[in-house]
Amino acid sequence: MCGIVGVIGKSDAAPVILESLRRLEYRGYDSAGIATLVDGTIDRRRATGKLQSLAGELDTAPLPGSLGIGHTRWATHGAATTDNAHPHATERVAVVHNGIIENFKVLREELEGKGTRFSSETDTEVIAHLITGYLDMGKSPKDAVAATLGRLEGAFALAIIFKGEDDLMIGAREGSPLAVGYGDGEMYLGSDAFALAPMTNRVAYLDDGDWVVISRTSVQIFDAKGTPVERTVQVVPVSAALVDKGNHRHFMAKEIHEQPEVVGHVLGHYVDPAKQLLKLPEMPFDLAAIPRITIVACGTAYYAGVVAKYWFEQVARVPVDVDVASEFRYRECAMTPGGLALFISQSGETADTLAALRYCRSQDQHIASIVNVTESTIARESDHIFPTLAGPEIGVASTKAFVCQLMVLAVLAIATARARGAIDADEEQRLAAELTAMPRHLSDALHLGPLIEKLAQDELTDATDVLYLGRGASFPLALEGALKLKEISYIHAEGYPAGELKHGPIALIDDTLPVIVIAPWDRLFEKTVSNMQEVMARGGRIILLSDRKGISIAGDEATAVVELPDVDPFTAPILYAVPLQLVAYFTAVHKGTDVDQPRNLAKSVTVE
Structure with a gap:
């Protein structure tokens, strides 16, 4: 995840x-930059690669000024590239930004049309x-930012400085985290408390939709x-800042809320937005x-594969x-020569998945892996890796890693379809x-x-x-919803294809059994409703997850409904x-269990 200071x-x-x-280097990055206000004028230094490259630029040409963004x-x-590195600036404004502006192409064409x-x-x-x-139209910096925010679609965090305003910085958050740090005659913005820890331990986290106007002595949110x-x-x-939970009670909650941002990183890596x-x-x-494609994984990663x-x-x-990797490795299945064996693992160290990879290697398969840790053993033993770019995931129950796995798999499915002429x-x-559009939809769901x-x-x-x-995808x-509930609340749960209901599970139905129905509007919706x-x-007791x-x-007769944004059936599983x-x-949380470290479970299963 990109970092802002x-x-x-x-x-x-x-x-x-x-x-x-x-x-913030732990978040991963490929360029860096800083802009400050020098005698009222915006100046900046930017560099590709690691921070030592930026440090070298600053050694050669120091940036004075007590107000700045990085x-x-x-x-x-x-x-x-250096040109694409942040901060981005005009003569009057400098901006740093995490996230994706979905409608940037329309906005860019509009601006280019004006010269x-x-x-x-x-x-x-x-x-x-x-x-x-907006500043050129005579608006104040505050009003210019407010007008701009009203035109942006997507998920973002922003920090903005202005020419001639040596006691003003504006930040905004929609779907990407941003915190305000309080000092003594000094104020700060940062992606999290860890970034701000050297300067202050007094932090306020912005909620989605918030924007903040700060000076050295005041904060207006x-x-x-x-x-x-x-x-x-x-x-x-x-x-605590070393392993910051933000304004969340648990790492799992923080990681759920990071999903719009990390999905943006997947898009940046695999999709040309223009x-x-x-x-x-x-x-x-x-x-x-x-x-033929053979997908092998364990746990939540296996459900991504399904x-x-x-x-x-x-x-x-x-x-x-x-x-499932632990079954596949012992089946000794016959495999079509030249097939693609695709392995999914958050850690890249899952023992059963690694053993399955080595079996597929012996069966004349192309080996590819979808991993979050690109230096892992599974990654090193693959012919090709597809990084998920989820960043560190501390909660044992996988959340953002799962959604990033789905995003990468969706990209691969589309690429395969296009290559085959489908x-x-x-x-x-x-x-x-x-x-x-997924970062925006995920933010709406949150x-x-x-x-x-x-x-x-x-x-x-x-x-x-x-x-x-559920039916279809x-x-x-x-299955994944039931696994999550079992993992962290210790409630017995089962996932079933809705069409199999009358082949056994319907015997369990009574007025004490909650039944969660996943039913986006698609070609199978009416059949799912008949099962409901x-x-x-x-x-x-039906809890219906669907769209408007x-x-x-079908919502009138349900005990409870959760209305999600309208999306294409292809992307519905991600949302x-x-x-x-x-x-x-x-x-x-309401049962009082250990959400981040549920009993008997480990984050990475490195033994059989």
Whole structure:
């Protein structure tokens, strides 16, 4: 995840910002930069590569000034070049930005039509020029930012400074984290408390939609409607800042809320946002020539693979086998020569998955892996790796790693379909655009937290058993939802294909059994509703997860409903993972279990 640091201080800001950026290196980055106000004028230094390159630039040409912003960038829009590195600036404004501006192309074309010249390929530069345009119209910096925020679509965190304003910095948050640090005659902005720890331990976390106007002695926070609001100032011990939970009670909650941002990193790595086309690196195998795909994984990663089976077979028209690694390695199955064996692992060290990889190597398979840790054993033993870019995941129950796995698998399914001629360029663009919208949709889903918390408390906390139902790609989501609930709340739960209900599980239905139905509006919706009605006829308590159209048709008889944004059926599994994570999380919180370290479980299973 990219890092942001802003300082309004008493002495030179650049050295302080550089040190804080070093604390954010764990997030991963490919360029960095700092801008300060020097005698009222914006000046900046930027460099590709590691922070020592930026430090070298500062040694050669120091940046004075007590007000500044800094950034470590993981390339999304545009390659990792100096021109694309942050901060982005006009003569009047400098901006650093985490996230993705979905409508940047429309905004850029509008600005270019007015004569604006761009110096980068990034979406961020659009923000700088929009603000500048409003300033040129006579608006104040505060009003110019407010007007600009109203035009941005997507997920983002921003820090902004202005020419001639040596006691002003503005920040904003929508879907990406941002915190305000309180000092003595100094104020700070940062991606998290860890970045701010050298300067202050007094931190307030912005909520989604918040924007903040800060000076050396004051902080004014506004919500999305422009109404002044208060956010709690917390004292964060240095030791806690090292593994910062932000304004969340648990790492799992923080990692759930990081999903819009990390999904943006996946998009930046695999999708060209300007052309809405995929940009996969060269691979040592030809996707068009693969006769069969074998997906092997464990736990949550296995369920990601089952979702991908639907995508590969329906969109790319290639046959797929999916297997649990601990079973696959002992089946000694016959494999089609020249097939692609695809391994999914958050840690890249899962023992059973690694053993399965080595078996596939002996069976003349191309070996590829989807991993979060690119230096891991599974990654090193693969012919090709597809990084998930989720960043560190501390909670044992996988959340953001799962969603990033789904995103990468969706990209691969689209790329395979295009290579095999199963879809044309227009359909590739359409599906890529659907993926590009996911940060916004995920952010919208996270706003359902209070509703889902009440639902979990009222309907699930006292349950002894829960049934999850889904059809098509929603079936593996039912399996994943049940696993999450089991892992952290210790409630017995099962995921079932809804069509199998009357082949056994319907015997369990009574008025004490909550049944969670995952039913986005798609070609299987009516069949899922008919299964739902079978449950209701026997007194079962239905919790329906659907979109507006689905709920308008089937929501009246449900005990509770969760309305999600309307999305294409292809991307629905990515979106619907979020409410399932929140259901498990809030149920566990109300039961008082150890959410981040549930009993008997480990983050990485490195033994058989």
